[in-house]
Amino acid sequence: MINFQYARATDVADAVRRIAADPTAKFIAGGTNLIDLMKEEVERPARLIDISRLPLNTVEETAAGGLRIGALVPNSDLAYHPLVERRYPMLASAVLAGASQQLRNMASTGGNLMQRTRCAYFYDTATPCNKRAPGSGCSAIGGLNRIHAILGTSEHCIATHPSDLCVALAALEARVHVTGSAGDRTIAMADFHRLPGDAPQRDTNLLPDEIITAVELPARGFAANHTYLKIRDRLSYAFALVSVAAGLELDADTIRDARLALGGVAHKPWRDPSAEAALRGEKANEASFARAADLLLRDARGREHNAFKIELARRTIVRALTQAARGTPQSQASKKIA
Ligand SMILES: Cc1cc2nc3c(=O)[nH]c(=O)nc-3n(C[C@H](O)[C@H](O)[C@H](O)COP(=O)(O)OP(=O)(O)OC[C@H]3O[C@@H](n4cnc5c(N)ncnc54)[C@H](O)[C@@H]3O)c2cc1C
Numbered sequence: 001m002i003n004f005q006y007a008r009a010t011d012v013a014d015a016v017r018r019i020a021a022d023p024t025a026k027f028i029a030g031g032t033n034l035i036d037l038m039k040e041e042v043e044r045p046a047r048l049i050d051i052s053r054l055p056l057n058t059v060e061e062t063a064a065g066g067l068r069i070g071a072l073v074p075n076s077d078l079a080y081h082p083l084v085e086r087r088y089p090m091l092a093s094a095v096l097a098g099a100s101q102q103l104r105n106m107a108s109t110g111g112n113l114m115q116r117t118r119c120a121y122f123y124d125t126a127t128p129c130n131k132r133a134p135g136s137g138c139s140a141i142g143g144l145n146r147i148h149a150i151l152g153t154s155e156h157c158i159a160t161h162p163s164d165l166c167v168a169l170a171a172l173e174a175r176v177h178v179t180g181s182a183g184d185r186t187i188a189m190a191d192f193h194r195l196p197g198d199a200p201q202r203d204t205n206l207l208p209d210e211i212i213t214a215v216e217l218p219a220r221g222f223a224a225n226h227t228y229l230k231i232r233d234r235l236s237y238a239f240a241l242v243s244v245a246a247g248l249e250l251d252a253d254t255i256r257d258a259r260l261a262l263g264g265v266a267h268k269p270w271r272d273p274s275a276e277a278a279l280r281g282e283k284a285n286e287a288s289f290a291r292a293a294d295l296l297l298r299d300a301r302g303r304e305h306n307a308f309k310i311e312l313a314r315r316t317i318v319r320a321l322t323q324a325a326r327g328t329p330q331s332q333a334s335k336k337i338a
């Protein structure tokens with residue numbers, strides 16, 4: 001039995017004060033990731049700061065024509081919010097591709113960004129893992145690495161970030177609003193998660209005394225031509241082997257603008273502006289989609305068990321862009337379950 005203390009934050013300032021005062025403390029929102037990690041003794045916070053009752057659970061329109069999504073908006077509410085369904089269906093689709101209805105009812109927007117990798121060695125405290133125990137080694141590099149990264153890896157860690165929501169947020173160029181002891185700031189989604197480098201224990205650029213308060217979407221939602229395509233071992237309740245968030249703006253069959261982000265392949269949602277630039281001005285056809293896929297994957301490197309992901313990613317990108325161009329997105333596959 002590992003004891004920990006529990007306190008409920010009364011407001012955002014109180015949450016920041018409490019986390020700044022105790023480096024061993026952790027926020028808890030829906031608890032769907034943190035409690036599992038505590039049960040496995042991967043995370044051992046001495047104090048939990050419950051932020052679940054803070055007033056960060058609304059979705060509001062911004063003056064700039066976008067949306068501000070509170071950090072505590074549950075994944076279900078986000079996916080079924082009328083403005084998200086209508087203006088950002090790629091995001092709704094990505095959220096609904098994740099976890100299960102029950103989990104999505106509990107899981108928060110901020111918690112989804114902060115969820116940790118699903119590398120099995122990270123969860124197994126009997127094995128070396130640089131992310132869990134810095135300097136101990138990486139068991140996945142010479143071990144079972146079927147689900148691991150093919151892009152942006154380091155000799156210290158080859159884990160992937162498991163979120164679906166974050167892949168769509170990256171494609172939509174969301175910004176993350178945070179508050180800490182030094183005040184408020186926003187972080188571009190592209191800079192929120194980190195590559196492993198020589199410090200894989202740090203998943204994000206959030207500072208230890210900061211809390212996510214909201215995620216802001218810009219006005220452009222790529223609603224007419226989008227898809228979120230997730231390839232996984234089972235059709236539900238499984239993390240992505242590869243996923244693709246694709247958005248196109250078309251003039252007839254010519255691509256005016258494109259967004260493309262990959263999940264399941266790196267320590268963060270993977271975007272490459274050169275792949276998107278290569279699509280602009282091109283015809284929306286298989287040849288241009290394949291060229292963009294090749295650009296996006298040009299530095300991909302497979303290992304013993306995950307080399308298949310390179311070709312899988314290539315095909316998934318082409319299929320996702322084709323669905324987006326045709327206006328036939330991957331089904332959101334769900335009616336709200338009361
Ligand atoms: C069986 C299972 C299957 C799943 N499948 C998928 C899937 O397919 N796709 C997918 O995307 N996700 C999946 N998930 C992950 C799930 O989406 C996350 O567990 C959830 O989003 C985390 O949100 P939470 O509110 O429960 O976070 P918590 O568990 O409460 O917290 C997680 C982490 O975030 C930190 N945190 C939470 N809120 C904030 C904040 N506002 N500011 C700063 N730090 C914060 C906590 O301190 C903690 O470190 C799955 C989870 C499970 C258990």
Ligand code: SF4
Nearest residue numbers: 119129130138157158
């Ligand atoms: S891939 Fe990363 S998380 Fe997995 S064992 Fe290696 S260091 Fe740990």
